[in-house]
Amino acid sequence: MIIQTEAIVIRSTKYSDSDCILTLFTRKMGKLGVYSKNARLLKSPLMSGSQIFAYSNVTINTRDGKYRLSNADLISNFYKLSSKMEKTYLGYYMIELVEKLSMEGQSNIRLFQLLADSLGELQNNDNIILMKTIFELKILDYTGYRPNASRCIVCGNNQNLGNYFAPGEGGRVCTKCLNQVRLKYMYDTTTFRLIEYIQSNHISKILEAKINDQIIQELSIMLDYYIKYHLSEVKIKTREYLILD
Incomplete structure (x- = not known):
């Protein structure tokens, strides 16, 4: 059988002096392990499409x-990610999250497009x-870990939030249910609005909006707690190398 699809290389492992094993995240079939023969040779037509981040x-x-x-007909290698170390690290973090949170052979078109769009932006x-x-926020949404910011996560009420x-518990808590949760943090109302805005809009539109840096920072801290709690069993090595200053 022959499969033709768009794919992004999210891992490349040396197999021999000339060959490598790739982990591709594909539009049609999700995550796949693929053998790439002679891809490590300079004259190989597969070399450019077998590099990390290669989108083909x-x-x-x-x-x-x-x-x-x-x-592999290269669409983009996202070469500008190497212009700054912060971008390189974040790019690696994105592809590791995709690798760890996606299933082998299971298509997730929204997640594929998110990765392609995010690396491009x-x-x-x-x-x-x-x-x-x-x-x-978007990968949590697309992989079943969506945080709830519009209703009380305990009673489902959208009043007196x-x-x-x-x-x-995975989300916002109303004033009546505060005593039913053990661990909770208080954030600005605008932070919850930003969650809903990001969940509802394409990344390009979000990046055009004027968003207060303090609110972004607060949401980033909120997500740190959320991810550590819900993905504690998923070891994400690149996260500790992120440069966010």
Whole structure:
């Protein structure tokens, strides 16, 4: 069988002096492990499409349940990510999150487009904290961990919400239910509005909006607590290297 799809390289592992094993995140089939023969050779037509971050139209041959890359027409290598260390680290963080939170062979078109759009926007945007925050909120949404900011996570009421967020329960808590959650943090009302705005709009539109830096910082801190609680069993190595100053 032959598979033709868009794909982004999210991991590349040396297999031999000339070959490598790629983890591709594809539009049609989600995450796939693919053998790329001779991709480490300078003259190989597969070399450019076998690098980390490479975004290509690929052709994959399947045989006996194994996948082999036969062609890769490069769309973008997101080369501008290397212009600043902060962007490089955030790019690696994005692809590691996708790798850890996606299922082998299971398509997630929204997540694929999020990764492609985010890497593209990151090339030209220097607001690292905002880029990180947008990506985290959306990937949490697309992988089943969406934080609830519009209703009480305990009773479902959208009245008397107050400004408390309970990371363990997964969202905002109304004033009547505060005593029913053990751990909660208080945030500005605008922070909850920003969550809803990011969840409802495309990344390009969000980046055009004027957003207060303090609110972005507060939301970033909120997500740190949320991710540590809900993804505690998922070891995300690149997170500790992020430069957010």
